[in-house]
Every structure is written in C-alpha cells, then in structure tokens.
Amino acid sequence: MKKIIPIIIILIMTSSACNKLDNTLSASGQLTTDIAQIKEFLLLSNFTAHSTSSGLHYIINSIGVGEDYPTLEDSVIIEYTGSYITDGVIFDQTEENEPVTFLLGGLIPGWQEGIQFFKRESEGVLLLPSALAYGPYPPTGIRQNAVMVFYIKVHDFFQ
Numbered sequence: 001m002k003k004i005i006p007i008i009i010i011l012i013m014t015s016s017a018c019n020k021l022d023n024t025l026s027a028s029g030q031l032t033t034d035i036a037q038i039k040e041f042l043l044l045s046n047f048t049a050h051s052t053s054s055g056l057h058y059i060i061n062s063i064g065v066g067e068d069y070p071t072l073e074d075s076v077i078i079e080y081t082g083s084y085i086t087d088g089v090i091f092d093q094t095e096e097n098e099p100v101t102f103l104l105g106g107l108i109p110g111w112q113e114g115i116q117f118f119k120r121e122s123e124g125v126l127l128l129p130s131a132l133a134y135g136p137y138p139p140t141g142i143r144q145n146a147v148m149v150f151y152i153k154v155h156d157f158f159q
Helices: 004-022 027-045 109-117
Strands: 057-062 075-084 090-093 100-103 122-128 148-158
Touching: 027 122, 057 109, 109 122, 109 148
Parallel strands: none
Antiparallel strands: 057 122, 075 090, 075 100, 075 148, 122 148
16 A cells, blocks of 8 residues: 555656646747737737837836936846736735835846836836746746736836
C-alpha cells in the first residue's frame, strides 16, 4: 500500500499537467487571442491606442513634463490600478496619492517597455498581452494567460 500511494500521486499530477498543456495555445496563437481582446476593449471603450511590435498597446492621457523618459536602469515612482481586460476585476492597485517606487528593469516586460513612453507627471493606460504580463505561469492569485489593463501615473523617475 505504501508503494501505491506515491504512484497514484504521480499519476494524478501527470494527468493534471497534461490537461493544462492541452488547454494552452502556442505563443503566437495566444498573442493573436490577446490582441483581439485588446482591440475589442479599445473599441468598446472608444479609446485609441498606440501599439508596438510586441503587442503592447498604450495610451498617453496626460503628456507630463520635461524631455526625459525613464530607462530600465531608473527607479520609477508610480501610482497604478491593474485589472483584467475581460471583466474589469482589479487584482492590484496602489492607494490613491500613495505612489510606490520600483526599479523599472525589475518589472514585468509590459511595464518595462510601456513605461518608457511616459514622462514625469504623465498618466495613461498600458494594455498588456499575457506574455508581457505574467503569461501561462503567473504568481499565486493572478489568472493564467490574462490580458491586463494598467491605469498608471508616473510621478517621477531617477537613477
């Protein structure tokens, strides 16, 4: 009996892993699905966004000040609200008027790319395909392959 229990556990884990693999798309298929969700969101919201070759879409609502833009080596001081594009459920946010500081190069790829379009005191929206967010292997509490919307305000940045 002691030998059967580990075998049953391994079979259950293998079965679960196989089922998860069967439900995932290729990277290009996932990106196509994600971009369709982003375009539908933009249409329904009556937003116009810029896009990049990676699939990132961004909107600058307030241009900000100065001529400089943050780089991956900079720390950025930001307020944000992050939600899922499919249902608007907020999964993370800062307190109003209580920005947080992050090293830009240590953030998810969509923030690394997108925040470099924002000057000091600028505001806007980042729409991230799942690969630029947390992809198929997110941290606990985040949905798998989720397309995300971040409303952000970049207060400042520095090296």
